[in-house]
Amino acid sequence: MTGGSPLRWLYRSGGPWEDAFGYSRAIRTGDRIIVSGCTALVDGEVVCKGDAGGQMRLALDNVLEALTALGGTLGDVIRTRIYVVNRADFDAVGRVHGERFGDVHPAATMILASGLLDEEMLVEVEAEARVRSAKPYDHRG
Numbered sequence: 001m002t003g004g005s006p007l008r009w010l011y012r013s014g015g016p017w018e019d020a021f022g023y024s025r026a027i028r029t030g031d032r033i034i035v036s037g038c039t040a041l042v043d044g045e046v047v048c049k050g051d052a053g054g055q056m057r058l059a060l061d062n063v064l065e066a067l068t069a070l071g072g073t074l075g076d077v078i079r080t081r082i083y084v085v086n087r088a089d090f091d092a093v094g095r096v097h098g099e100r101f102g103d104v105h106p107a108a109t110m111i112l113a114s115g116l117l118d119e120e121m122l123v124e125v126e127a128e129a130r131v132r133s134a135k136p137y138d139h140r141g
Contacts, residue, residue: 011069013062016044017117026066033072033129037083038062039121046120052089056082056096059125067129076129077106083113083124093123 012018013025026035039062040047040055048054064074080101084093090110097108106127116124 009070011066013066015041025062026070028070028072028131031131033067033070033076033127033131035063035066035127035129037124037126038066039116039118039124041118041121046118049120050122052084052086052122053092053096055121055123056093056125059123060096060100063125063127067127072129072131074100075104076131077101077104077127078130079106079128080108081126082108082110083116084110085113085115085122087112089122097125 007029009028010024011026011028015025018024023036025038026033038059040058041062042058046055048058060074063077067073067076080097082093082097084090090112094110101108113124116122
């Protein structure tokens with residue numbers, strides 16, 4: 001996590017495109033956390049090639065890492081957007097979403113995408129959270 005102003009905190013994952021494309025993995029402002037699109041990228045390589053459900057699990061692990069770094073949890077998620085490259089993968093991806101968010105029930109949208117940044121990527125997920133704790137976030141750790 002890096003600073004910013006006292007009202008805006010950034011989480012940088014160290015991904016290969018953050019500096020080149022000028023974005024952060026996630027931003028927290030007040031009680032709101034917005035997580036950029038996450039995929040199944042590990043150390044610069046796409047993993048679970050050909051397995052959309054497996055890629056969804058890893059993408060959600062990346063979402064959770066960003067949320068946690070900024071003081072949130074999966075239980076704080078109020079919205080997800082899921083981009084899926086193959087219509088046939090909607091069920092597998094949706095079931096993984098249900099495994100992780102079955103008790104949370106955020107608003108969710110699943111979108112058929114013509115492709116993602118890497119041809120091996122089958123799914124990408126964004127999330128938005130509202131941290132429920134009334135306690136102000138202490139970004140100093």
